[in-house]
């Protein structure tokens with residue numbers, strides 16, 4: 001049969017078949033394959049149903065040689081709209097790199113009795129003289145009581161007059177001394193020392209200054225006035241102490257004493273200490289402390305404790321001239337004096 005005449009006939013046959021199938025379906029013959037019905041109703045002529053590509057071998061994945069208009073359009077997947085994922089809040093670099101806050105240092109404060117504007121407590125007028133201090137038990141020499149080899153042995157017992165007479169003899173030797181050429185040629189006078197020749201306490205300073213050189217007495221300038229305040233605040237009296245210096249002559253322009261000068265004058269100092277034979281010595285300043293104790297230790301390491309010289313207890317503290325230049329150090333001196341006087345039986349921490 002000619003193809004031109006067979007096609008309408010085929011269409012008619014399929015229409016008839018479709019009508020028959022609908023009739024059978026309405027009659028309950030549902031066992032017929034649904035795919036047959038679909039095939040007869042949807043598949044256009046001349047097209048190839050697409051197969052699932054799931055099981056197709058890779059060689060068959062090549063594009064099929066069919067006309068583009070005959071290929072069923074492949075539905076594109078709906079575009080995926082990415083849901084933004086919440087991100088943790090970012091920390092500003094300026095904040096995250098901030099250094100940890102440091103604890104503010106608490107300044108150390110002096111907890112002792114309040115000091116006056118001068119750094120030394122104001123006196124109450126009830127200062128206790130040395131002679132009324134509680135009696136101390138006689139000191140028993142121990143192995144630590146090192147007597148320097150050049151220290152003359154004290155002559156005891158002796159009266160005040162005998163001690164003063166011995167000091168007068170020594171003073172005459174000092175007045176005539178010219179061991180230090182420069183000092184001997186520039187001094188106005190020698191400055192030997194003043195005070196009670198039988199006292200329990202000797203104060204030793206560095207060397208005479210201009211005022212001392214003019215008046216012939218140690219500690220009479222501004223530093224001497226501050227020392228007087230310290231003495232009074234410590235419930236002592238100047239006239240009941242003995243005060244002298246390492247050097248008996250003033251160095252020009254108040255320069256520091258030279259070691260040979262200190263060595264030259266040491267004999268006179270040891271003579272004074274031998275006559276007086278004190279229980280306590282207070283060294284005011286580095287020069288006094290280092291020369292008496294024959295040490296190179298700084299005053300900061302020597303203060304705050306008792307050293308031993310012969311049978312005397314030695315306390316070292318800052319020189320009043322240093323306190324004039326460095327007032328905050330006054331509290332350190334006051335602590336030293338509290339420590340010193342406590343050993344003498346006087347409580348300076350008490351306000352009464």
Ligand code: SF4
Pocket residue numbers: 174177178179180181183184190247248249261264265
């Ligand atoms: S400082 Fe002492 S040793 Fe030197 S000349 Fe004066 S008294 Fe003599």
